Every structure is written in structure tokens, then in C-alpha cells.
Amino acid sequence: MRLVFCEDSSKHKIKMCRSVPTVLCLLIAVHLAMSACPDIVSRSQWGASSPRKRTPMPSLPVPFVLIHHTYQPGFCNTSTSCERSMRGMQNYHKNDQKWDDIGYHFCIGGTGQVYEGRGWDVVGTHAPNYNSRSIGICFIGDYTNELPTAEMMEVAKSLIECGVERESIAANYTLLGHRQVRSTECPGNTLFNEIKTWPHWTDLETRPSACPEIVSRAEWGAAPAVSRQMLTSLPAPFVLVHHTVQPGACNTSDSCKTAMRSMQRNHQNIKHWNDIGYQFCIGGTGKVYEGRGWDVVGSHAPNYNSRSTGICFIGDYSTELPTPEMLNAAKSLIACGVELGSISADYKLLGHRQVRTTECPGGALYNEIQTWPHWEALSSST
Ligand SMILES: [Zn+2]
Ligand SMILES: [Zn+2]
Numbered sequence: 001m002r003l004v005f006c007e008d009s010s011k012h013k014i015k016m017c018r019s020v021p022t023v024l025c026l027l028i029a030v031h032l033a034m035s036a037c038p039d040i041v042s043r044s045q046w047g048a049s050s051p052r053k054r055t056p057m058p059s060l061p062v063p064f065v066l067i068h069h070t071y072q073p074g075f076c077n078t079s080t081s082c083e084r085s086m087r088g089m090q091n092y093h094k095n096d097q098k099w100d101d102i103g104y105h106f107c108i109g110g111t112g113q114v115y116e117g118r119g120w121d122v123v124g125t126h127a128p129n130y131n132s133r134s135i136g137i138c139f140i141g142d143y144t145n146e147l148p149t150a151e152m153m154e155v156a157k158s159l160i161e162c163g164v165e166r167e168s169i170a171a172n173y174t175l176l177g178h179r180q181v182r183s184t185e186c187p188g189n190t191l192f193n194e195i196k197t198w199p200h201w202t203d204l205e206t207r208p209s210a211c212p213e214i215v216s217r218a219e220w221g222a223a224p225a226v227s228r229q230m231l232t233s234l235p236a237p238f239v240l241v242h243h244t245v246q247p248g249a250c251n252t253s254d255s256c257k258t259a260m261r262s263m264q265r266n267h268q269n270i271k272h273w274n275d276i277g278y279q280f281c282i283g284g285t286g287k288v289y290e291g292r293g294w295d296v297v298g299s300h301a302p303n304y305n306s307r308s309t310g311i312c313f314i315g316d317y318s319t320e321l322p323t324p325e326m327l328n329a330a331k332s333l334i335a336c337g338v339e340l341g342s343i344s345a346d347y348k349l350l351g352h353r354q355v356r357t358t359e360c361p362g363g364a365l366y367n368e369i370q371t372w373p374h375w376e377a378l379s380s381s382t
Contacts, residue, residue, distance in 0.1 A: 036161035040106070040114045046083040048090055048116075051101035055123040057132060058230035058295045061170040063341070064134035065160055066127050067195050068104065068178045069187040075110050075141035082109030085140050086117075097218050099125040104138040106159060112151025114159055120168045123230070127181050128214045129340060132230065132295040134176075135163055143188035157198065175200040183213070210335035214280070215289045220257040222264055222290075225275035229297040231306060235344040238308035239334055240301050241369050242278065242352045243322075243361040249284050249315030256283030259314050260291075273299040280333055281312040286325025288333050294342040301355050308350075309334075309343055317362035327368065348376040 073085040090102040097103075103125040104117040117138070118124050126136035137156055139148045147153070163169035177195055178186035181204075187195070195201055247259035264276040271277075277299040278291040291312070292298050300310035311330055313322045321327070337343030351369055352360035355378070361369070369375055 036158045036165055038114050038155050038158045038162065040116050041079075041083070043116050043119075046086045046115055048086070048102070049094070051118070052094065052224060053100050053227065054118070055100070055132075055228050055230060057121050057123055058232070059133075059234050060121060061164075061167050061173075062133050062135060063170045063173055064130055065163070065169060065173050065175045065200070066130055066134045066136045066178055066181070067156075067175070067187045067191070068126060068136060068138040069143045069191055070107070070138050070140050071142045071144075071186070071188070073140060077110035079109075079111070079113065082111070082113060082115065082140060085109070086115050093125070097125075098222070098224050099218070100224070101125075104136045106135070107138040107140055108148070108152045108156055108159075109140050110149060110152065112149065112155045114155055120163065120166065127178055128216050128290060129211055129294060129336065130176075130181055131293070133340060135160075135169055139187065139191060143191035144185065145188075145190055147190050147194055153194070173200055174202045176202065176204070180204050181209075181211075210332050210339050212288050212329055212332040212336065215253075215257070215287055217290050217293075220260045220289055222260070222276070223268065225292070226268065227274045228292070229274075231295050231297055231342075233307070234295060235338070235341050235347075236307050236309055237344045237347055238304055239337070239343060239347050239349045239374070240304055240308045240310045240352055240355070241330070241349065241361045241365065242300060242310060242312040243317045243365055244281070244312055244314050245316045245318075245360075245362075247314060251284040253283075253285065253287065256285070256287060256289065256314060259283070260289050267299070271299075275299075278310045278312040280309070281314050282322070282326045282329050282333075283314050284323060284326065286323065286329040288329050294337065294340060301352060304350075304355055309337055313361065313365060317365035318359065319362075319364055321364050321368055331372070347374055349374040350376060350378065354378050 073088055076082040076085050093099045093103050102117045105124050106117050107115045123132045124136045125131055164171050175198055177192045178184055247262055250256040250259045267273045267277050276291045279298050280291050281289045297306050298310045299305055338345050349372055351366045352358055
């Protein structure tokens, strides 16, 4: 044991190792051998295709672990069938949903094997608001009426411990079921009741979230981003408010989705930006649409793109105000960003016109936001 440990170490450590008692070396070796990390079936082993891209987590360790079931594909209990399920999910997520890769970080098959999805320290696509601050673990199968096997549950717990050990997951992480953060049955009633008994599970009802329901990129039919750059320093100190002028106000889900797609086309194809410029937009019914999303650098205000969240109100608010639902949605969204650690608790709220020559966000909306908490009159030196 001592030899193996010492040979693996740097020259400096070999010296140290020789100078410490054998028993200490043995203890260290035993500790290494006792690592919680389960064997993981790698992407190449299950035949994954390459991801379109991989975005590193903006900050580590992440504070959340989210549990999912797949519902479809169903339970698999052989390597062959689980590997096929992984390929099927990846195919669906990349080609139908247009995501960069399979959505989850890891999946667990019926034999208690862990399959590498996106893997550690990469942003996932499994729960809006939480993608850049959580590890998403999926249980392959439908756990509405029955539990995963004991082996599956044990290995999930080991995987979480492993994440803590390698500092990918915070030691004081919060464990959640997917249904706690968006309206879905996932991870199924039976599995959800089970994880409530696991360490670190948290009841969000007793800690109400400010986060509004967000219409995801997939739901409005976004094209993939050309590239995505994460904010390098979180939380962001500024929130910037915009109006779109064009497209004009939208009052139905369909027309707002159309507005989002047209802005994205304009920003990508005419302006040659990587993606729609804003992090979020708000439609006439008070629905929030995901633009670039949390923690991603936007293109909405030079000098502020890498340190702000840009929120657009769809429509022209020069002479009239957005609807009360829209104004409330924006306030909830900002509170949500603070809650998630994406926006600084002492953020400064600005209208676009304060940072560049533009009428945006329109006279009426600009007067309105000056009454909001955190609005700040910028001196010319700021
Ligand atoms: Zn889910
Ligand atoms: Zn603007």
C-alpha cells in the first residue's frame, strides 16, 4: 500500500511519505480506496455521440441536486438495453429538443449502473433556472407507482457523495425532485416520496420560491445558440430593463413565441450575435420567456453584458405601461435571480437609456422602474 501511494505522488510527496509513519500512509491509502465514487459507464462505453458543445458550470461546487425519472424510456435491466436507452435519450434531446447534448448529468440503470450523461461540472438541460447550478440525476424508468431497485437508490446516493467529495457538489447541497421546481410529475410519486427521506432533501413549500414559471427555449422553438459564454463572476451586480419596440406587444402564447423566434432570427442572422440578446423577455400575458437564461453573458448593453441580467418587455412602452401582470412577472424574475444566486442581493436596477444613447425602455416604462426597489440614478462617472 505504502509503495503504491508513494509512487503515485510527486517527488516532493515521496519525501514526505518516507518521513511519515507507515500507518499514516496506510490510512491515506485506505481513505482513497474508500472513495464514495461508483464506477461510471463512460460516454464512449455507451456509444454517445459528441455533444454540440459543452458549457462549464459558472461556479463550483453547485448548491443543488435534482432527481428525475425518465418515464420513457422505461426500466432497463441489462447493459445492452440501458446503453440503448442512453443513446435514445441523447438522440431525442439533441435532435428533437435541439439541446446541446443529453439533458442529464448522470443516469442510473436497473442494474445499479451509473451512466455518464453530460458528466461533472458541465451545465445541463434538465430544469430551467437550475441548469447552471445543479447536478441532474435521472433514474431510467417510470417511478410513479413503484420504487427503483435498491441497487439504483444506493448508487444514486454514492454518486451524490462522490460529487461532494470531488467538490462538484456543495457539502451543504439541497436535494430536490424535479416537480419542486416546475410543473411536472417527475420524478414520479413513489420516487418523490422516497427522496423526501434522503439527506438534504428540502421542502420548498416552507421556503417559497419567488421564481415564476419560465417558458423554456425548447417551448418557444429557439434555434440553438451559436455559442454560450457563462458569466465569470456571480452574482451579477446589475439588472437592465429594455423594451423591444419591434416586435410589438403580444397577447397570446403563440404570438409571444413568434415574437421570441423573430427576435432571435434578427439577432443571430442580421446582427450576427450568438443568440437572442436578452437573458429573459416578458410577454403581454405576464409569461416569462427564457432568452439566454441565467448566468449566460448577453448582448443587450455594451459594457454591461458580462455583469448584468437583461430583461426585455415585448412591445413599445414609450407612452403606455406594460400590463400589471408583466410588471409583476419582472419583479418576481428579479427576486428569483437573487434567490438563485445569479443576481446580487444589492443589485442596481437600470434602464437601458442610462448606459447608452437610446430611448429604450421607453418613457413610460422608464418612469415606472424609477419607483422600483434598487433603481439607481447613475452618475456620469459610473
Ligand atoms: Zn425530470
Ligand atoms: Zn434596450
